[in-house]
Amino acid sequence: MLRIRDAHISYSGPRLLADLAKATSQIAPSIRLAFLPVYILQVVLRWLLAAPRRFRETVGQYLRLLRTRRRSRVPRTYFADGREGVVPVACKNGVRRMPLRDFVRSRCPSLSREYRASRLLFNGHLQTAYGVYGDFSTVDRVVYERKLIRLVDGGTLSLDFTPPEDERYLPDDTPIVVAFHGLTGGSNEAYVRSIISPATAPRHAGGLGYRAVVVNFRGCAGTPVTSEQLYHCGNTDDARQALMYIARRYPKARLIGLGFSLGANVLVRYLAQEGENSRLTAGCALGCPWDLHSVSYKLSNGAWIDRMYSRTLAHNMATLIKSHANKLANNPKLSEALPYLLALPSPTLWDFDTFYTYEHRSQDSQCPFQSPGDFYRWASSHNVLSDVRVPLLAINADDDPIVRDLPVDVGGNPLVSLVVTRGGGHLGWFASEEEGILKRRRTRWVKKPVLEWLRAVGEDLAVELPRGRPLCTDGEYISEIGRPDLGCKEVEGGGKFSGETLRIEGLVKGF
DSSP states (O other), X not given: OOOGGGSOOOOSHHHHHHHHHHHHHTSOHHHHHHHHHHHHHHHHHHHHHTSOHHHHHHHHHHXXXXXXXXXXXXXXXXXXXXXXXXXXXXXXXXXXXXXXXXXXXXXXXGGGXXXXXXXXXXXXXXXXXXXXXXXXXXXXXXXXXXXXXXXXXXXXXXXXXXXXXXXXXXXXXXXXXXXXXXXTOOTTOHHHHXXXXXXXXXXXXXSOOOEEEEEEOTTXXXXXXXXXXXXXXXXXXXXXXXXXXXXXHOTTSOEEEEEETHHHHHHXXXXXXXXXXXXXXXXXXXXXXOOHHXXXXXXXXXXXXXXXXXXXXXXHHHHHHHHTHHHHTTSHHHHHHHHXXXXXXXXXXXXXXXXXXXXXXXXXXXXXXXXXXXXXXXXXXXXXXXXXXXXXXXXXXXXXXXXOOOOTTGGGOTTEXXXXXSSOTTTTOEEEEEEETTEEEEEETTHHHHHHHHHIIIIIBOOOSSOSSOEEEETTEEEETTEEEEEEEEEEEEEEEEGGGOOOTXXXXXX
C-alpha cells in the first residue's frame, strides 16, 4: 500500500493534477475512495503553504471579509493601570469627586451593553464601505449658519453653528459641542451629522438641546483658501484660534470637544498641548488614528485592500490640493513639491506625504522634517496622551481597517478612557433597529454612548468658567495674552445652508 506521506507532490498547476492522478492510480481500488479526500486535502494544504507570501496575504484578506465573531459583543473599556482618576461632579450638596471608572459606567450605560453590527455589514470593511457609499441624505438633517473667520497668517476657517440663532433661542450658558471632522471632510459628512443632529435637537424631541459648532479646516467643505498654507493632521493652531472665537462669542458656555478620525487626532493633541489651560472642558474622540506612522506604513505597504484605502485617502488630499493649487503654489516649498505630487498616477499616503505634508510648514512644528516617518511620529496623538488634563472618552473598533494599533494603556492617564468595540469599522458602527413589523433600519450605534457622554460632561461635570488663557483684542483680531502670533476675526461671507445638501466634487466621503 502506498503511504500518503511517501507520495511525491508537485505544486505547479498541471503538474500537480498529473501527480495527483498518478498517485491515486497506485492505490488499490477498494481503498482508493477512502483515502482520496485525505490525500487531496494534504496536496492542497502543502500547495497553500508553499505559495508566495503575497498570495497568502490576499487569501487572508478574503477570509477576513467572510469572518464573523461569536464572542461577547460588549465593548471593552480600558483605564489607566494602578492610577484612579477622579472627576468633579456637581450634586445638591456641592461638588463631590467621583472615580472616572464609575463616572463612565454610571453615565454611559450603553457601553455595558452589546453592540451587534448589522447582519449585512458583518466586518470592518463592509462597515467602512457603507459609510462611504450609503445614502444618508434623508437622515440627520442639520441646518447650519456659517461664519468665516480670518486668521493672522491670512488663512480662513469656516465655523458652522447650529441651530441658527434666528431659528431657536438658547440661553448663553447652553453647552456647545465643538466638532472636528475627518480627512477632507466637513460639517456635511454623515458621521458628523449623526451626532450633531440629536445633540442639538430640542429636549422635547428627545435631543440634548445643545448648541454645536463644526470647525471646517482650511479648504474643506467649501472653505476658501486665502493663504499659502492648507492644513495637516498635526496642526492644532487652527483649532486653537477657532476656540478663541467661540469662547469670546459665548463666554458663559462650556465647550466640549468632539473629534472624528483625523479631527480626533487634532483634538487629542490640542488637549495635551493646552493641559490645564484647555478651553474645552472634556473631549470625545471617535476613530482616532493614534499612531500615524503605523497607519500610513501598514496601509501603504500592506495587502491590496490596505493599499486601496491608502490610495483613497491620498486621492482625497490630492484632489483638495489640486482645487487650490494656484493659491498654494505661492508657498516656495510647496511650489517645488506640487508638480511631482500632481504627476503621481495613484499615490499612497506615504507617497503623498513624501512630496507634500512633511515639508508643509506650520507654526507649531519643526518643519521641514527629514522624512514622512519623522512627521508622522511628531503629529501622532498616542505619544502625548499622558498630557491630557480633562476627561476624555475615546472609542475605536477592533476591526477598523485603517486604525490597527490602539493605546490600551491610555498613556497611563487616569483621566482617559478607551472603549474598543467588537466590530464597527472606521467611523461606521452601523446596527439594525426595528422600525415596524418586518421592517428594520440601519443606525449608528455609537451615537448612544457619545450622547450619554456629552450629557454627562455637559450637565453633571463641575467646571469653572471661563477656561483657558485670558483673551484680548489686538486691533481687529481676537487673541490670547502672550500669543501675538495667533488670532482671528470674523469676515463677510457664510450664511445658512442644510448640511446634507453640501456636495464636494471629486472627494470620497466618509473619511
